[in-house]
Amino acid sequence: MNAFKTLDDAALAGRRVLVRVDLNVPMEGGAVSDDTRIRAVVPTIREIADKGGRVVLLAHFGRPKDGPEAKFSLRQIVDALAERVGRPVAFAADCIGPAAAGAVAALQDGDILLLENTRFHKGEEKNDPAFVEALAALGDVYVNDAFATAHRAHASTEGLAHRLPAYAGRCMQGEIEALEKALGSPERPVLAVVGGAKVSSKIDLLENLVGKVDILVIGGGMANTFLAAQGIAVGKSLCEHDLAETARRILDKAKAARCDIVLPVDAVVAREFKAGAENEVVPVDAVPADAMILDVGPKSVATIAARIDGARTLVWNGPLGAFEIEPFDRATVAAARHAAERTRSAGLLTVAGGGDTVAALNHAGVAEAFSYVSTAGGAFLEWLEGKPLPGVEILRK
Numbered sequence: 523m524n525a526f527k528t529l530d531d532a533a534l535a536g537r538r539v540l541v542r543v544d545l546n547v548p549m550e551g552g553a554v555s556d557d558t559r560i561r562a563v564v565p566t567i568r569e570i571a572d573k574g575g576r577v578v579l580l581a582h583f584g585r586p587k588d589g590p591e592a593k594f595s596l597r598q599i600v601d602a603l604a605e606r607v608g609r610p611v612a613f614a615a616d617c618i619g620p621a622a623a624g625a626v627a628a629l630q631d632g633d634i635l636l637l638e639n640t641r642f643h644k645g646e647e648k649n650d651p652a653f654v655e656a657l658a659a660l661g662d663v664y665v666n667d668a669f670a671t672a673h674r675a676h677a678s679t680e681g682l683a684h685r686l687p688a689y690a691g692r693c694m695q696g697e698i699e700a701l702e703k704a705l706g707s708p709e710r711p712v713l714a715v716v717g718g719a720k721v722s723s724k725i726d727l728l729e730n731l732v733g734k735v736d737i738l739v740i741g742g743g744m745a746n747t748f749l750a751a752q753g754i755a756v757g758k759s760l761c762e763h764d765l766a767e768t769a770r771r772i773l774d775k776a777k778a779a780r781c782d783i784v785l786p787v788d789a790v791v792a793r794e795f796k797a798g799a800e801n802e803v804v805p806v807d808a809v810p811a812d813a814m815i816l817d818v819g820p821k822s823v824a825t826i827a828a829r830i831d832g833a834r835t836l837v838w839n840g841p842l843g844a845f846e847i848e849p850f851d852r853a854t855v856a857a858a859r860h861a862a863e864r865t866r867s868a869g870l871l872t873v874a875g876g877g878d879t880v881a882a883l884n885h886a887g888v889a890e891a892f893s894y895v896s897t898a899g900g901a902f903l904e905w906l907e908g909k910p911l912p913g914v915e916i917l918r919k
């Protein structure tokens with residue numbers, strides 16, 4: 523049972539409906555390379571439009587630092603979105619002000635409009651009341667369908683719910699129901715795999731996670747920070763050296779909580795971040811000073827596979843390597859296929875999430891074989907560690 527209101531409770535006909543979605547999709551060569559997050563919000567968009575609502579979509583894209591930048595523009599998503607929804611989607615070059623107001627005023631019942639990246643305004647991440655007001659002026663009703671961004675207390679994910687009648691969209695509703703069903707009381711041992719590149723925004727949550735899971739495999743860019751914290755030289759690898767103390771604290775907490783931490787013992791290193799770059803496998807304590815770790819090595823993959831064999835539940839966020847560029851996809855693909863095989867043959871419960879993680883599972887051809895795939899990475903992990911998600915909590919009020 524959900525304590526929050528859903529689209530079943532909302533009067534939508536003739537209303538301007540501000541719908542927060544997560545369109546933070548992976549791109550390659552200017553095109554959407556994995557459309558999972560787009561497809562996830564299509565039911566909500568169509569339902570609101572079919573009920574006569576005027577759909578005004580709010581979303582972020584990437585992490586722009588200083589205002590508008592073409593590479594972070596949602597304009598590049600419009601065609602892919604319109605194609606998946608199967609209807610025209612208009613676009614406004616700003617999410618507040620005259621451009622947005624004009625585009626919203628032009629909408630007829632059932633029309634769909636996407637507003638430019640909310641993060642082009644500093645007020646978004648600050649949840650600034652003036653920015654919330656500017657957004658709220660564009661709508662009569664607020665729907666949050668962005669579970670993957672529900673761990674952020676931003677203007678479009680949290681602030682608006684204070685100002686307008688607020689409802690959960692179908693993706694948000696479905697994610698929470700599915701995660702509660704799958705992981706409400708997970709069978710042990712529970713194995714978590716955490717990798718990826720968002721080290722600073724995800725490392726803190728590992729402190730609670732080690733109290734919830736039996737084994738934590740750390741890979742990807744995240745592993746480099748833990749290796750460096752133990753005095754291992756990681757060359758030019760993606761690594762947040764200033765988080766060494768945090769990493770050491772997490773290792774201590776894990777020991778106290780009897781959570782096994784599994785770090786890579788070998789690595790695939792290269793001197794260039796590009797497909798087909800010359801590479802070699804080295805022990806993690808022999809990374810050349812001018813090279814970077816782009817994947818975990820084969821010995822580490824064998825250890826991860828053995829840990830998967832011993833688990834009853836697997837939760838996964840963050841690729842083990844830079845899977846977008848071959849051959850640095852090998853560990854992620856091998857581990858994903860192994861997990862999928864254990865799901866089929868041994869009833870392992872496999873739950874994975876995150877924009878790039880889902881893309882990696884699709885790349886490995888196993889997303890369908892996992893028990894459940896969430897659109898969310900960081901939000902999924904925070905949900906798992908038992909932390910209230912601001913975007914969800916405000917809907918429950």
Ligand SMILES: Nc1ncnc2c1ncn2[C@@H]1O[C@H](COP(=O)(O)OP(=O)(O)O)[C@@H](O)[C@H]1O
Nearest residue numbers: 718719720742743816843844876877878879899
């Ligand atoms: N060793 C590494 N060095 C650099 N980037 C890495 C490494 N391992 C993984 N990555 C990158 O991490 C990114 C995904 O991280 P993240 O955004 O945290 O995952 P998700 O979107 O699934 O939550 C991918 O683009 C991948 O290339």
Ligand SMILES: O=C(OP(=O)(O)O)[C@H](O)COP(=O)(O)O
Nearest residue numbers: 544546670671876877898899900
């Ligand atoms: O891609 C996202 O999260 P994820 O990388 O944890 O899956 C969400 O869109 C949130 O993005 P953010 O981590 O820049 O706030």
